[in-house]
Amino acid sequence: MLYAQAGARTAGATGESTRGQACGPRRTIAESVAAVVTPTSLPPCRRGERTAGRSEVDWAARVLARQADDFLEAEHRQALAGAVEALQAVSPDLAQVEPKLIRVLERASGLKELRFETEPAGSARQVQSMLDAKGRIVGWFSWEAERPATAMMNRLLPLAASIAAGLIGFAALAMWQLGRLGFQLARSEQHAQKLESQDTLTGLPSHNHFFEVLDRALARRQADETLAFAVLDLDGFDEVNDALGYAGGDEVLGEMGKRLAHSLCAGATIGRLGSDEFALLIDDVDQDEALAAAEALGKSLARPFWINQVVQVSVSMGVTMAPRDGTTRDELTRRADLALRTAKRRRRGSIVAFRGEMEAEFHERRFLKREVARALATNAFDLHYQPIVSAEGGLMRGVEALLRWDHAARGFVPPSVFVPVAEQGGLIDELGEFALRRAISDAARWSDLYVSVNVSPVQMRNRAFIDVVSSILNETGFEPSRLVLEMTESMLIDNPVETTARLKELRALGVRLALDDFGSGYSSLSYLQKLPFDKLKIDRSFVWALDQSANGGVIVQAIVALGRALGMAVVVEGVETEEQRVLLRLAGCNEMQGYLFAKPAPRDAIDRLLEHARSSLRVAQKQIKSLPARGGSTLRSASAAS
Template sequence: MFAPIHTRKVRKSEAARFAPHIVVAALFIVMLIVGFLIWSGREIDRIASERDRSIVSLVLAQSIERVGHAQESSTVWDDALREARRRPIDQDWMDLNLGIWFDQYAGFNEVYVLSSESVPIYAMRGGKRKVPETYIAIEDVADPLVMRLRRTRGSGKVGVGGVPMISPGASDLAILRGRPAIVSAKPILSDSGSIVQKPGSEPVHIGVVYLDNDFFARLGSNYGLAQARYEISPSRAWGEASVPLRSRDGDVIGYFVWHPFAPGSEVTRSVGPVVLLVLLLSAVVIYLLAGRLASRTLDLEESRSEARHQALHDALTGLANRAMFEGRLDAALSRCRREGGLVGLLYIDLDRFKQVNDSLGHPAGDALIRQVARRLTSEVRGYDMVARLGGDEFAVLVVEPESREAIGQICERIVAEIERPFDVAGAQAFIGASIGVAVAPDHGADRTELTRRADIALYKAKMEGRSRFTFFEASMDEVVRLRETTNRELRQALLDCDEQLKVFYQPVYSTVSGRMVAVEALLRWNHPVNGLVNPAGFIQQAEESGLIEVLGGWVLRKAVDDAMAWPDLRISVNVSPVQMRSRAFVDNVRAVLNETGLDPRRLELELTETALMSASEEVSASLKALRRIGVACALDDFGTGYSSLSHIRDIAVDRIKIDRSFVHAVNTGPGAALVEAIVNVARANGLNLTAEGVETEAQLSHLRSLGCHEVQGYLLSRPVPKGDITRLLEGGAHSFSDTGTESS
C-alpha cells in the first residue's frame, strides 16, 4: 500500500532538485505580478490625473461662459438699450435690472455699464451702487475686452456646454484688486431688432465675478478634487497637482491646486509583504482594478449616452427634438412604403401662449411648456412620438393608426386637454391648441412633402378660429399657390403704385345738413389680368407677408395728398393693426401731415372692431399718441366683434361705425332695436356715429329718426375716383337732394 522508502527518497530528491526552479519561477511570477501591479497603478494614476485636469479646464471655461449667459438675460432687451441711451441715467432702473439684480440673482460682485462712447455711466460693487468713475479700477482689464467686443460682428456662438450665445461677447480671466476674477463684456442690444444700432457703438455691460476660495472649494467638492484651492504659484508639495489659470493672452494669473486622487497607488499599497499571499492578493487587486476600470468605462459610456440624449432631445421638456423626430418620421414613412398602413403627422401650435409669456414672464412660460408636454404625452400611445420643434410648436407622430378617424380622436383629446386651465406662477393660464394633420400615404410618402402639408393644414386651422384641428385637403395647396402668386404680383404692383394701385373715395353725409362732410379712402388694385380687385382679396396676405406697412403708407400719403383739394371734408383712412404696432407709424403720420400741411383734425384713422379689441398695448399707445396730435380714431364694423364699453373707453375712440349688416336689418323689429341700442351707446359715451351700407330710402329715414350723425352707402354714392369727388363739390351736387335723395 505504501511506496518503498527508496522510492519516497527519490521523489523527495527530485522535488528538492526542482524546488529552486519552482521558487525562481514563483518569484519570477510574483515579480511579474508586482511589476504589473506597479505599472498598472501608475497608469491609473496618470489617467485619473489627466481626467482631473480636463475637468478643471472644462469647468473653468463653463464658469466663464455662465457669466456671459447670465448677462444675456438683461442685455438683449429693448428696454435696457433705451435706458442705457437715456440721459440722465435712471440709476434706480439700472439697479433693478442691470446692477444690483445681477448681484442677487447671478452672484456678480461688480457691474459696470459703458455708454456707446465707452464712458462709464453706471457702477455696482458688492451689491451697492457706486459712482461710475469706480470703473477706473478695472479699466486696464475691461477696456481691451470692450475694444475686442466692438470689433466683433455677428451673433453669439455655441459654447463649451452646448448652449448657444445669443449675442457676441468678450471675456477673460484677470487679477483685480489682488484677486482672480472673471471679467465679461456684453453689448446691450435690441431683442426685437426695431431699434437701429450702428455696429461697434452699442452700450456695453461689464460683469465681474471673483473666484474666491468658496468657488474653488465648491468646484473641488462637486468633482472630487480634494483640497482644491487657489495659489499664486504652483504647489511644490508631494502628491499635489496644479493647473495654471491663463488669461486670453496666455498670461498666468495663478494656479488651481488640488490633491489628485491616485487609485493605482492605493491599490499597490494594499498588497502586503507576505510573498505567500501575493497571488491571493494579486487576484483581489486584479478584481478591484477590473471593477474600477469597469466603473470608469461605465461612466464614460453614460457620458456618451447623455451626450447622444442631449443631441436628440429638447432640453426644456425632455421630448424629442426636431432632429430625432425627423429621423423617426423618415423610418415610419419607409416602413409605410414597404408594408402599407398609415402614418399620421400632427403639427401643433399653442394659441395665446405669447400673452401668457408676456404677462407672467418667461419662467412661467417655460413651466407652461413643460405642462403642455406632459399633457400631450399622456394623450398618445406609448409607441407614438411627441416632439418639441421650438418655441410653442410641437409635433406628434402617430404610428400605424387604425384609420383617419383614430387620428381625429387623438386630435380631439389634445384640443380638449390643452383648453383645460394650467396652474402657472400661482395663477390660472388659459391657452388653446391649433393642429394641422397630414396622413401618409394619402398626403405624401416623403417627409418634406408631408411636413409641408401638415404646416398648410395648421395655417388653415389657425385662420378658421384656432383651438381646432384640420386635416390637409388638396384644395389647400391651391390656396397656398394662389397666396404665393398674389404676394408676388402685389410686390410687383408696389414697384409702381400709381400704375396698378388706385384710391377710391366714398362720400359720407351728415343726416342733419344733408351735405357731404367726409370721404372714406378705399384701396383698389387694378390687376393687369384680373381687373379691379377689392382689398378683401389681398389685404390679409399683405399683412402676413410684411407688405402692409409699405402698402398702407402709400394709401395714407395718397389720401392726404388728395384731401388737400377738399378743404371742407374730413378724410378717413383704414389702417391695419400691423401698421399700428410699428413704432414708426406715429412718426410717419406726423411726417405726412407736416409735409402736406393737412390739419390733423381732418384725418381719421379706422380700425376694425375685432382687430382693435385684440390689439396689443403698442396699438393702444399709438392711438393715444395720434389723438394727442389731433388725429381721430374710428371703430369700424361696430357690433360684429367682441368689444365692450370698457374697452371703448380705454382705447378712447372718437367714432363708431355701425356695420352694414345691422343697417340692412333696420326695417325689422330686432334690427331696429339693436341699431337704436348702438345709437344710445354712442350718445351716452359722447361718440360720433356713422352708419355704413345705406342702400334704401327707408334705411336712411330710420337712421335719421334715431339720431345717427352720418351715413354712407350706395344709396348716396358708390366709391368713386378723386376727380368725381371734386366734380361733386364744384358742381354743388354734394347733398341728399343732389344725389337724388330726400333732403332735410
C-alpha cells in the same frame, strides 16, 4: 619584472599580478559599462545590495558608477605598473624610489598623493606592491583613492530620486486625469446622444429624433394602413414671453411638454420641432380618430397653467393623413403646414384637416404676394373715395379712402383678397403708409371734408406706426382733426393694454379714431369705456337686416343710444335704399355712406361731385333770393317743418 596586488583594500582582490593587468587588453569605459548590464555578471555582494531593498533605478545607477570607477582605477594601476617597469628596465637593482621619481610616477599614472613606503599603509589609502628581480617585495606604493563617478552618483541620487518621485506622481496624476476625462467623455457622449434624441426643455423627442420615428413609421406602413401626422402651433405665445419673460415662457413650455406626454393616446408620438411648434404622429388611425386625439390634446393644453400667475394657452393644428395626403415626410409636413395656416387664419384653437384646395390657395397667395410687392414698387395701387354724408340734410362731410388694385392680367382685385396677403407677407406697413400719404395728399384739396383711412391690426402692433402718422402730418401740414383712422374690433382682442396705449398716443397727435364694423365681431362695452374712440361705425349687416325683421332696427337704435351716451358720433355704412336712409335717420344716426349717395370714385370724380354740389347750392341760393318776401317766410316755415 612581476608586480602583484596585495591587501583587501586593493582594487582587485583576485590575486592576479600587476603585470597581468598591464599586459591584458584594455577596454573603454563604455565597453566596461556594457559588460555589466546584466545582474548575473555582478559580484555576489552587489546583487545582495539590490535585494536590500533599493529601487531598480537606484541599483542600476550605483552599479554603473562603481563599474566606471573600477575601470578608472584599473587604468591608473596599469599606468603605474608600466612606469615602474620602465624604471626597472633602466635600473634593474632599483630598491628605493626617490621623492622626485615619485612625482614623475604620480604624473605618469594620474594617481593622487602617490607615496613609496617599505611597509603597507595602514590607512584607507589604496596600495600596490613593488617586486624586485627575484620576486621579493621591496616596498609599497600607496595613494588616495578616487571614485568620482560614485561620488557624483551619491550627490545626484537624492535629486534623481526626487525627480523620479515627481515623475511617478505626475504619471499617476496623468493616469487619473485621463481616467476622469475618459469618464467625462463617456458621459458627454451619452448626454449628446440624449440631446440628439430628446428636447431638454420639454422632455419630448427632439426635432431630428421625431422625424426619424416618422420615417420609420412611413417605411414599415402596410398598404392598407393609415397614419396621421399633425403640426401644432401655440397661439400668441409671444404674449406669454412678453408677460413672463423668456424664463417664464420656458417654464410654460416645460409644463406643456409634461401635459402633452400624459395626454397621448396609444400608438402616438409627439415631439418638439421648434420654439412653440410641435408635431404629432399616430399609427393606424383614421381621420376621425386622429381629429379626436388632436382635440383631446387641444383641450389638455387649454387648461390654465400656473406660473406665478394664470397663463392661458391655446393651440392650432393642421392634420394630414398618409397615404391620402402623401407618403413621404416632405409631402406630409408641407401639407400639414398648409392646414395649420388655414387654422391660424380662422381663430385660435382651430383644428383643420388638409384638403386639396389648400394647395391651390397657397400657390395663389404666393402669386399675390409677389404681385403686391411688384405693385408697391411700381405704384400700381390707387385710392378711391366714398363720400360720407350727414344724416340731416345729406351734405357731404367727409370721404373714406379705399384701396384699389387693377392688375394687368387679372383686372380688379378686391381689398378683401390682397390686404390679408399683404398682412401675412409683411407688406402691410408699406401698403398702409402708401394709403395714408396718398389720402392726406388728396384730401388737402378738400378743405371742408375730413378723410377716413383704414388701419390694419398688424399696423397697430408696430410701434413705428405712431411715428409714421406723426411724420406725415408734420411733412404735409395737414390738420390732424381732419384725419380719422378706422380700425376693427379684432385689433382690440390680441393685446388690449398695448392697443389702448397706441390709441392714446394717436389721440395725442390730434387725429380722430373710429371703431369700424361695430357689432360684427367681439363687441365689448368695457372696450368702449376705456378706449378713446370718437366714432362708432355700424356694420352693414345691420342695415341689410332692416328690410328683413324689426329686430335689426332695434339693434341699430341700441347702438346709437350707446354711442351717444359715450359721447361718440354714429356712422352707418352700406345704405343702398331710401327706406334704409329714412329708418336710420329716425334711429338717430349722425352720418351715412353707401351706394345710395355715391359709389367709391377717384379723386377727380370727388372734385366734380363737390363742384356740382357747390353749383347746385349757388343756384338754390339765387332762387331763394329771387322769391317775394312773403313767399320766403312760407318757404322757411315749410323747410323747418320738413
